[in-house]
Amino acid sequence: MSKPHILSFESYDDWDSVPMAEAYDVHQFPASSNPMDLPEKVRNDIKAFAFKGHAHLGADIMDAFPNLGLVANYGVGFDTIDVAYASANGIAVTNTPDVLTDDVADLAIGMLLALSRDIVGASDWVRSGNWASSGAYPLQRTISGKTVGVVGLGRIGHAIATRLQSFNTDIHYFARSEKDTPGWTYQSDLVELATVADIMMVAVSGGPETAGIISAEVIQALGPDGVMVNSARGSTVDEEALLQALETGNIRGAALDVYDNEPNIDPRFAKLSNVLLQPHQSSGTIETRQRMGELQRQNLQAFFANKPLVTPVN
Amino acid sequence: MSKPHILSFESYDDWDSVPMAEAYDVHQFPASSNPMDLPEKVRNDIKAFAFKGHAHLGADIMDAFPNLGLVANYGVGFDTIDVAYASANGIAVTNTPDVLTDDVADLAIGMLLALSRDIVGASDWVRSGNWASSGAYPLQRTISGKTVGVVGLGRIGHAIATRLQSFNTDIHYFARSEKDTPGWTYQSDLVELATVADIMMVAVSGGPETAGIISAEVIQALGPDGVMVNSARGSTVDEEALLQALETGNIRGAALDVYDNEPNIDPRFAKLSNVLLQPHQSSGTIETRQRMGELQRQNLQAFFANKPLVTPVN
Numbered sequence: 001m002s003k004p005h006i007l008s009f010e011s012y013d014d015w016d017s018v019p020m021a022e023a024y025d026v027h028q029f030p031a032s033s034n035p036m037d038l039p040e041k042v043r044n045d046i047k048a049f050a051f052k053g054h055a056h057l058g059a060d061i062m063d064a065f066p067n068l069g070l071v072a073n074y075g076v077g078f079d080t081i082d083v084a085y086a087s088a089n090g091i092a093v094t095n096t097p098d099v100l101t102d103d104v105a106d107l108a109i110g111m112l113l114a115l116s117r118d119i120v121g122a123s124d125w126v127r128s129g130n131w132a133s134s135g136a137y138p139l140q141r142t143i144s145g146k147t148v149g150v151v152g153l154g155r156i157g158h159a160i161a162t163r164l165q166s167f168n169t170d171i172h173y174f175a176r177s178e179k180d181t182p183g184w185t186y187q188s189d190l191v192e193l194a195t196v197a198d199i200m201m202v203a204v205s206g207g208p209e210t211a212g213i214i215s216a217e218v219i220q221a222l223g224p225d226g227v228m229v230n231s232a233r234g235s236t237v238d239e240e241a242l243l244q245a246l247e248t249g250n251i252r253g254a255a256l257d258v259y260d261n262e263p264n265i266d267p268r269f270a271k272l273s274n275v276l277l278q279p280h281q282s283s284g285t286i287e288t289r290q291r292m293g294e295l296q297r298q299n300l301q302a303f304f305a306n307k308p309l310v311t312p313v314n
Numbered sequence: 315m316s317k318p319h320i321l322s323f324e325s326y327d328d329w330d331s332v333p334m335a336e337a338y339d340v341h342q343f344p345a346s347s348n349p350m351d352l353p354e355k356v357r358n359d360i361k362a363f364a365f366k367g368h369a370h371l372g373a374d375i376m377d378a379f380p381n382l383g384l385v386a387n388y389g390v391g392f393d394t395i396d397v398a399y400a401s402a403n404g405i406a407v408t409n410t411p412d413v414l415t416d417d418v419a420d421l422a423i424g425m426l427l428a429l430s431r432d433i434v435g436a437s438d439w440v441r442s443g444n445w446a447s448s449g450a451y452p453l454q455r456t457i458s459g460k461t462v463g464v465v466g467l468g469r470i471g472h473a474i475a476t477r478l479q480s481f482n483t484d485i486h487y488f489a490r491s492e493k494d495t496p497g498w499t500y501q502s503d504l505v506e507l508a509t510v511a512d513i514m515m516v517a518v519s520g521g522p523e524t525a526g527i528i529s530a531e532v533i534q535a536l537g538p539d540g541v542m543v544n545s546a547r548g549s550t551v552d553e554e555a556l557l558q559a560l561e562t563g564n565i566r567g568a569a570l571d572v573y574d575n576e577p578n579i580d581p582r583f584a585k586l587s588n589v590l591l592q593p594h595q596s597s598g599t600i601e602t603r604q605r606m607g608e609l610q611r612q613n614l615q616a617f618f619a620n621k622p623l624v625t626p627v628n
Contacts, residue, residue, distance in 0.1 A: 013453075102458035102482055109481075110427030117421055117599070119428050120437050126591040127584045131577040139327075142599040144416035166480040167423075168416055263445040270441045272609065277440040278433065285431070285456040 005045035006305050007065070010052040016293035020050065023301070035064035048072060048300055051081065054262065058082040062091060070303040073313075074296045075283070076100055076156075079206035079233060083314050093313040094299035097155060099291035100283040105159035107281050107282045108201055108231045111255035112164075115227060115276045116141050141252075144168040149197030151190065151214070152204030152232065153179050160201050172196055190214070194221035199229070206233030216241035219251060227253045231282045234259040246275060257282050318618050319359035321379070324366040330607035333436070334364065337615070349378035354578050362386060365395065368576065372396040376405060384548060384617040387627075388610045390414055390470075390595070393520030393547060397628050405628040409611040413605035419473035419512055421596045422515055422545045425569035426478075429541060429590045430455050431488040455566075458482040463511030465504065465528070466518030467493050474515050489528035500620070507575055508535035513543070520547030541567045543607060545596045550575040560589060571596050 003025045010029075012020065020026055027046060030037040033055070048070040051057060057080055062068055065213045071081060073095045086093050103227070114120060117140045124130075125137045128265040150161045150173040161171045161184060171184040175195045178186040187193040190213060196202060200222055204210045214228070214237040222228060228251065230237055245251045255276040262280055269275055285290065298310045317339045324343075326334065334340055341360060344351040347369070362384040365371060371394055376382055385395060387409045400407050428434060431454045439451045440443075464475045466489040475485045475498060485498040488507045492500040501507040504527060508514060514536055516525045528542070528551040536542060542565065544551055553574045559565045561582070569590040573579040576594055583589055597606065612624045 014411040103456050106427060106457060106481060107433075109430055110424065110433055111430055113420060113424030114428055114433050114437075117424055117595070119421075119424055119590075120434050122595055123428075123434050125591060126593050129584075131593040132579070135577070135600065137593045137595050139596070139598050139600045139603055143420060145601075163477075163480045166477045167420060229359050263449070265440070265446070270443075276433075276437060278436050279440050279445040279451045281431070281436055281451050281454070284451065284453050286453045287456040287459075289453055299399050309550070 006048045008050045059085050072296050072299045073263045082196045087314045094311050096292040098297040100288050101155045101159050104156050104282040108160050109163050112229050116143050146198040148199045151195040152203045157203035190218050191221045194218045202230040202232045210236045212238050218300040219245045225252050229255045231257040318562045321360045322364045330524045350366045373399050386610050401628045408625050410609040411607040412600050415469045415473050417602045418596040422474050423477050426543050429569040430457050460512040462513045463507040465516045471517035504532050508532045514523050516544040516546045524550045526552050533559045540565050543569045545571040
């Protein structure tokens with residue numbers, strides 16, 4: 001029996017590509033980004049995408065595959081996928097939630113601690129020999145006793161808040177509606193949240209609904225002693241306003257895993273000493289990436305077996 | 315009325331030295347480390363030390379001050395102070411517990427996350443432009459779901475365990491006796507603890523009782539996939555055994571804030587890529603250092619007012 005045909009976007013680790021190739025006839029999305037560079041027969045054969053990456057996936061690509069029935073996304077965020085168009089054309093979309101929640105929340109906390117305690121600068125201080133030659137490292141800032149504003153209380157925001165509660169912080173959160181929480185304070189207004197917060201943790205989904213919600217006004221309200229951690233999507237923050245606030249000291253610092261134009265980020269970031277920069281690695285552990293790949297393949301398998309999808313989006 | 319005379323060791327920030335000078339006639343411990351370099355009258359006048367630092371404070375120094383009644387230590391650890399000798403000679407010793415617990419636990423967690431997710435290397439990756447030119451950063455390792463072995467369940471060990479519990483880890487601990495915990499597993503044997511642990515957090519006090527307890531055998535038991543965080547004292551770890559294990563890959567990594575010979579640490583550390591090095595900055599925040607100085611002065615004040623000491627050690 002011949003294997004089902006799928007289209008793979010970007011590259012996969014061996015632990016994913018080997019089982020994928022065992023189960024499917026895997027075609028690679030053309031480097032040209034033009035699906036018409038694939039032969040017509042192949043485009044007709046392909047019934048599912050193993051999608052990955054942050055390039056836009058819209059009608060222009062989906063239309064080239066008349067028998068496409070599933071876009072199985074590798075990742076929890078699907079803001080680059082035109083889900084509305086997929087739904088309207090009977091194409092199912094799946095993602096890989098839950099399996100990466102812990103890692104994403106962990107890195108957000110690690111980024112906050114690394115920023116507040118300047119772990120990177122202190123590491124350089126030791127490795128360069130400055131500790132021995134020049135003495136103690138400059139004092140940094142504490143996080144206990146501070147007020148945290150968590151922006152978005154989905155799976156990841158909740159995991160971030162739960163962790164930060166154990167650090168003796170006071171948790172406030174912004175969400176579309178008040179949630180059932182262990183005593184956290186709901187704020188329906190982001191400027192209000194930023195005003196009370198010393199630390200702002202951005203944990204909303206990407207997409208049009210959240211684009212630019214961390215506006216110049218919100219950043220201004222966070223204030224010169226405030227810090228921000230963004231491990232959600234670059235699009236949620238007005239990046240120009242953030243850069244200006246960092247450059248002028250209108251906020252104390254920021255820790256960023258995501259940016260407007262990844263990986264070609266604005267070169268002004270690298271000139272700043274009050275930012276911690278990470279290369280979009282929130283879910284970047286061996287353990288979690290293996291689980292993400294497994295879940296992506298479980299969705300592919302369910303689709304080809306005509307069973308209910310494991311983690312459907314639409 | 316003339317001010318009481320005190321002897322100050324090492325330097326203090328203005329927020330400490332100004333109020334100290336308002337209340338006391340402050341003499342500085344000689345740069346020679348020889349107390350006899352102070353005039354006899356000054357040595358007779360001094361009734362209390364504002365002690366700081368990690369040089370040994372024993373009989374040789376205390377004996378030079380016949381009217382010494384208090385050693386007020388700035389810091390929670392007092393392993394460098396000969397408390398037995400002080401007690402035998404009617405000299406009280408105080409420290410600054412509690413006020414630094416949160417910061418020390420926070421940095422321990424920050425170090426664990428920075429090590430496990432290689433936050434320092436990933437930061438360099440972005441700042442050097444490698445992300446744009448060479449692509450995604452290598453995958454790192456998760457901490458959720460792992461078994462943590464906390465060595466010592468005093469104030470700081472407890473704070474570390476409480477935080478790590480919110481990271482969905484399984485907490486085991488070593489202590490002199492079993493404690494009342496929220497379901498953490500007691501291990502009376504350090505080799506046993508290291509055998510079950512993926513992550514070892516060292517949080518015991520320094521001093522002869524804990525010297526070298528993280529032995530070659532314990533490190534061996536932690537194993538090639540294990541990591542260790544030490545924010546306690548360098549003396550608790552067999553540093554030569556740790557260096558060898560790191561150099562040979564017999565453990566996966568270590569994050570260290572303390573060392574045998576601070577700040578002139580073994581140059582072999584800086585050659586390793588599987589260690590995160592911090593310059594003994596666990597309590598190094600503005601907020602906490604201010605509270606430590608206040609508590610040290612509260613003890614001095616209580617002593618000179620013949621009131622009960624706030625945080626006595628002996």
